[in-house]
Amino acid sequence: MKPKAVIVGAGLGGCMLAHGLLDSHDVVIIERGAAAVDGRYPVVDVGLPAVTDPHFGSGLGGSTQLWHNGLIEIDEEIFAAHWPFPKSALDPYYDQAFALLSGTSLTRVREAIGKLRQRYRDIGLPDGLLQGLYYPQWPRNVWEALQLQGRVEVVRADVVDFQLDESDGIASLTVADGELRRQIPGEVFVLAAGGLSSPVLLQKLAARRQLPALRHAGAHYEDHPMGFVGEVEVTVPLYRLWNYRVPGTDGNLRLPLVVKRAGLHMSFQLRPAANYYRNSRRERVGSVLNDLRRNPWNPWRYLQLFKHWDDVLDILSFKFGIRLPTRHYTLLLCAQMPTAPELSIWGEQDSANGSERRLRRWHLSDDFRRDLDASVQDVLAWLAPVTRRARVFAEWQNGLSSAAHHSGTARLSTDAGAGVCDADARVHGLRNLFVCDGSLIPSSGIANTGLTIAALALRLAAHLRRRPYRTPEESRP
Template identity: 75%
Template sequence: MLAHALLASHDVVMVERGADALDPRFPVLDTGLSAGPDPHFGGGLGGSTQLWHNGLIEIDDEIFDAHWPFAKAELAPYYDQAFPLLAGTSLTQVARGIADLRQRYRSLGLPEGLLQGLYYPRWPRNLWTSLDLAGRVTLVAGDVLDFELDGSGQIAAMQVQVGEERQTVRGDVFVLAAGGLGSPVLLQRLAQRAPLPGLVHAGAHYEDHPMGFVGEVEVTVPLYRLWNFHVPGTDGNLRLPLVVKRDGLHVSFQLRPAATYHRASRRERVGSVLNLLRRNPWNPLNYVQLFKHWDDVLDILSFKFGIRLPTRHYTLLMCAQMPTSPELSVWLRPAEGEAPAVRVRHWVLTDAFRRVLDASVEDVLAWLKPVTRRARVFADWQSGLRSAAHHSGTARMSVGPEAGVCNPECRVHGLDNLYVCDGSVIPSSGIANTGLTIAALALRLAAHLRQRH
């Protein structure tokens, strides 16, 4: 997204360490809570847009007010610009669909509550392909090893491993976009050469979204009619997560249609293969896997074909905002002997946070009670929590270096020409998928660089 926006004003060189999203040369070791999804640390042209389904959602105004160094209004025009590039439709059109769907929920008797719109284009987009970047940028297929400084507060070059050779890549402006698990490791290497105050935060303040199925409900109203709600004039669908707030944290719940209600032993081990199917719809083995999970079949029928089988049974899928900690959570463990270097991720959910999650489940069940016939919380549901792979905060932006790595323009504190533009700069995302915000930040940074240079 950033390369696309800069091509009109800059010569763009992109360093990409791998051609494949699943690259065994760059493993991630979890030393805390097991994350679940693989990979954590993808590569390849297109970044995360080649891995996931482009679930598009804005970060809530309250999160900006509480955690960001600028108001959401600053990013709003770039949300507007990024949305059609990711979805093929305008944010204004989807916003109308969100308002319409909220009214439909209310007409079924659901109480007032915070319903945040999550839009899924029917088909995901790999931005490298959809923006036609091949041949328009200079591509260096290698892994960044180190930085060269010129002694005047600027980066002069990067040292890049290309096959068996080391190359020097020079430039006027450098932007790290290696993701929430990649950029902090590069900044930690830089800190060995330039011990700047803000770099002590590289790899700290880590935030991800713990996700999991928490229980199931039987409702008294035909909510299935609104599941995967089609937005008129688009090829995509809307979902409205229910959001509750506890101790300054947002916790969202999706009501996901369930094939049956009393399947305790199976429902609590439910697994979704939808991401596999969305990434590779031509692999018949993915369909074999899919038909082991009838609830995923319901999802596919409604998402792809608009078929909504009547059901009053739903599972509750939770996605929670995670409190951050100033402790180091992401770092590089160097190679030892035959053991390769690995990125280490230490993901920890505290007991206090787990109590907040329990209370939030009670909150959402109370919120749904007017339209609920019965409800059940899965026993030991927290043991099934997994990462949403929305790695952020590890090079977060802040007003000054005492609180973060980058300034509000995404420039590394203390350096004149080094920027970060990926999920790592996001100080908090609430319950929102980070893809749309990363794209908006890229367009905002491109506008800043065009003006500055």
């Protein structure tokens, strides 16, 4: 008889983990969301406003129903500085995850990154750290792409409590569907509810079992600040390369420029612009592409789109391979932010209706803001040899949004004094409770978190196939 794996959350991490466990476990997924955007579970910003909406995706497939995730590996330098294991430990799972999320091999894309870097150098761009960001032509809902329907048991309910056994483990989860409550037992339990929800569940567990690791649940929060910072006019035919179709695939490769400030990575994408904006024109470039991806049959969105000619250039290149010659580009910043051990994500009951909501405190310190300003000057200096003119938008920091890459809130660590989970994604001090979503990631640098979440899920699946769980004694060196 197979052991039962109970996974909380049907997003990217939960679906990928279920896929990896189907041959060895009976899999139950608990999913509370009824739709991709479910207003029953609000997130309230008590710090900076997110701007990006929604904060996360609900339902089968989670956020993969909403966004066209770019696939990018976290830099080896980030692993060495912040992770409890080297990047080489995750590389085999990066390969597997990349193939499942894109339909092509990571080896092919890595080769294309090397060749594209050379082509950048050939047109006169200086050497610099250029990360490879690959976009499959079409987004994938992982629930559908992995064909999980009918292969796993789905429980539509909300996890409200944990039942502990007598051997430092979880015996069952208490779930609620309206007024109805019941127990879901299992041999192994995995929280894959996302970087904003898994830490809140762990905080509920802390009310039953006080463990040093659980003090970190909801702390060490990281989410990339993003925004358009300025514009440049280049003297080289960058339009031929900026959105490069990888040979033998249907996807496109982009190489963000990366500079470093105060030990942090700051990336800049050059996005084609219809012309060079004057001061009398809009300072920030708006985008309705995410709205179109969520609702492609809304004609009003297409009318809005044609007011944004930069997005039209993007679509012509991305979908149809048409690269109109332009020398004007806007600079899109995506920055690594410093984390702090303060509580940033927590839950509370809404006094108005009694429902639970998530609170998020996203904060950018004054020192970090100065580093962001300096990084813009760094990248403009880096581009100077191929730039005719450049301009930084006034008050661009006021337009920063969060990237919805919620991470760090149940982070991996070598010991319970520094984070929630050990190197195997097991909660320190509990033998059969694991985490499998963005909250595990101790630092992502400037990388979108999707590919890494998928790789961590496959790594955890491999661990659980070898052994459903390990006791705390067996885990000690």
